[in-house]
Amino acid sequence: MNSVHIPNELKLLLQESQVQVQLSVPQLVEKVLERKEGTLTSTGAVCVTTGKYTGRSPQDKFIVLEESTKNKIAWGTTNQPISEEIFTGLYHKVLDYLRRKDEFFVFKGFAGADKKSRLPIQVINEMAWHNLFAEQLFIRPTEEELLTHEAGFTVISAPNFKADPVIDGTNSETFIIISFEQRIVLIGGTEYAGEMKKSIFSVMNFLLPENHIFSMHCSANVGLEGDVALFFGLSGTGKTTLSADPTRRLIGDDEHGWSSNGVFNIEGGCYAKCINLSREKEPQIFDAIRFGTVLENVILNLESRIPDYDDGTLTENTRAAYPMEAIDNIVQPSIAGHPNTIVFLTADAFGVLPPIAKLTKEQAMYHFLSGYTSKLAGTERGVTSPEATFSTCFGAPFLPLPATRYAEMLGEKILEHNANVFLVNTGWTGGEYGIGNRMKLSYTRAMVQAALEGELNHVETVTDNIFGLNIPIHVAGVPDEVLQPSKTWPDSQAYEKKAKELAAKFRENFKKFSSVAADIEGKGGPIA
Incomplete structure (x- = not known):
């Protein structure tokens, strides 16, 4: 430029x-x-506070x-x-x-x-x-x-x-x-x-x-064979956890461009959340916090200067800013080829979206424009039950142009490079939040791994009768019944009622695009 x-x-x-x-x-x-x-911490990082505004x-x-x-x-x-x-x-x-x-x-x-x-x-x-x-x-x-x-x-x-x-x-x-x-x-x-x-x-x-x-709010990594994957998802969907794969090299964790040459990182570093951070859960982030790293609003032990990542006294939005080079398993420079696989992550607290579904181009554009996940009870004042949250293109606050411009670019890229797109629900199964259970991380990892390795590109699928999504009938390492939400609920009528409730929320949210994206809604949205 x-x-x-x-x-x-x-x-x-x-x-x-x-x-x-x-x-x-x-x-x-x-x-x-x-x-x-700021203050020097036990790891050599600098710890600062941001005063009145912590976000x-x-x-x-x-x-x-x-x-x-x-x-x-x-x-x-x-x-x-x-x-x-x-x-x-x-x-x-x-x-x-x-x-x-x-x-x-x-x-x-x-x-x-x-x-x-x-x-x-x-x-x-x-x-x-x-x-x-x-x-x-x-x-x-x-x-x-x-x-x-x-x-x-x-x-x-x-x-x-x-x-x-x-x-x-x-x-x-x-x-x-x-x-x-x-x-x-x-x-x-x-x-x-x-x-x-x-x-x-x-x-x-x-x-x-x-x-x-095409500019994107997503993480990206690359496999040993040069296959590139993109992970889109709002906070709490597992984007950081699932993109930090020891068998794949990280291109970047948050902001990317997709040009005629392939994917590239917009940034030179990471701005990782570190509330409840531990070496056991996220070793790459934990070990990256060393000399030169900036820690925001993390509470320190006054004597030892050891960070207490579990202390959210100042904010739950504690952060660590460090260069890409602080992570071992990265691509340098942060560029790679065209994506083979695109993953949209959602944490559905209604418990009705399938744990994985293969999307058509129109469905991909629809779910991209929708940018759905759930707010949980207790996460914000006044939220007493799960609430559907929609953030256009998984990054609404940062998009100056009309959202359909970005969705159209996504559709063009999918067609041009024959990319496979999957919707992955890391949320609830067997019932809504408070009744069902959170999807097992081991199951989600197995499904994502199968998607990345191309195992789901041509498998037999069944079409969900409410959202119209194509659900694989078998994924190695995952019980078959888990793949179809309707089979995990003890009461099929309760499932159908809740699924139609969420489908209605999708339709209501999409009204703002209906005049310019009617075809996408007709071919990519809920069918019941």
């Missing part, structure tokens, strides 16, 4: 004497400790309404418009604010491992630990690449600069604003570092499709 002209005000800021450009990881760790921004602030995220983008963005509650005047006012205020600091930090790197389509970026930070985060999460340049690096997009993050909504035109003290014409992401009023990562992902979700590249 071509770089663009950097605004003069920004050039002047980067010429200030207090700017610290491209510090090494050890230098940044020293700065974090010197500035008392993203979607209500404070905006895209500037500009001539070149006004007819392209899917405007709404996710992509809120903001005027050029408001952006410009805040932009100048933030630059003036940084100019008055004793020091600030700049990282230069890339988004996108494929050199033909990567985006040169620079990240300007008020805080040293935020710059360390950028160093770990984005793709680091070689010394040679740094000599010719020109930023095509700039992130400016000033967490301690707080907006005044009355004067500045924001919704609160916090703002995350993307200007596609100025090629700037402006962040203020929040210390949560994930805003930087996800803002650049949102940028790539706009730029990549414009270059005929």
